[in-house]
Amino acid sequence: MPELISDLIEWLNLHPQFITIAIASLAFIESLAMVGIVVPGISLLFATAALAGGANISLVYCLLAAMAGASTGDICSFFLGRYAHPWVLDHWPFKQHPEWVVRGELFFGRYGIYSVVIGRFIGPIRPVLPFVAGMLYMPPPRFIMVNLLSSMAWAPVYVMPGYLVGNSALELSSKEQPTMDWISGELIGIAIATTLIAAVFITWLIQRRSKPMTGKTDKEAKEK
Template sequence: MSLSDLGSSALALVREHHAWAGPICFVLAFLESLAFVSLIVPSAVLLIGIGGLVPLSNISFVEIWGGTALGAILGDWLSYWIGHRFEHRISGLWPFTRYPEMLEKTHRFFERWGVLGVFGGRFLGPLRATIPLVAGMGGMPMLRFQIANVTSALLWAAGLLFPGAFGVAWLKGE
């Protein structure tokens, strides 16, 4: 089964079983925000698609927004914890053994921007996968990390879901 097939199946599941929309968005956002996994799971595209189902069904925008934001928050928190717990041993793991410049570039970005980098990194695909990890490795205080994590996750989730959820209705003149 290809990623395209999995994506189509996820959208069909949400379309047919509205009660699963929030939990599915949670899982997709968690995977999109989790270090390493986010590099191979294209969840953002699926979340945009789920947003587009809102005006076509009885899916609650607030429910999918909450599930998406919470999944993103917990995915980044776990990535931060992994970075804090394992520190520089992470550089010996895939994909950093194959692409060491990925970790180096993220580290430079984090050193330059700090908490603003954690916030902004959420909106930049390659950094979304690594910035929480580097923040944990760099010893960023948990409270500062969580403020950036939570606020960026709420905006990121809305930014992914809003165009589909309300753009379709706007285009239809509703």
């Protein structure tokens, strides 16, 4: 895998016009069931985002590319689980690792629709949850809506760190004395704010999911 990363980075260095396409493709692969489990998509995405920052490619284009790739990969995984799960479960890698699907089912059973959002930020089960959601016949319009909204939070969290590293390297290598201009400060502020919002949102979803269960148990205990 290190050779794969170095080869990709070397090729993109020679062809920077394909960097945004590479970001979309890597986000798609990282989100796709079966493939996303075994391919180091996050490492490749970080390296490619760093290249984008170093090449001074628009951050907006990078984020849109990541959102499009991630949401498309999840939607493909969803419909793969909905219509082809018997065949998929009987082949690699799920045949060798059935526990991956079991974990996804348990997580989905606990958090329901919220698992589509929460699971995006949990690496080991992230590529499996859309597949499980389709396998358990979650309504497609509901999944697609939640998936698109959650991809808007996922893209900045996974793209901006690499982009900021590459952009900082570009500033340090410039002929002028490196200074932190307002654009770099704004990017860092957005990265921190996005991470905090995502963390608060996930915490809120978990608490909202657990409170009704606790309340119901307390009510039943009082009645008894």
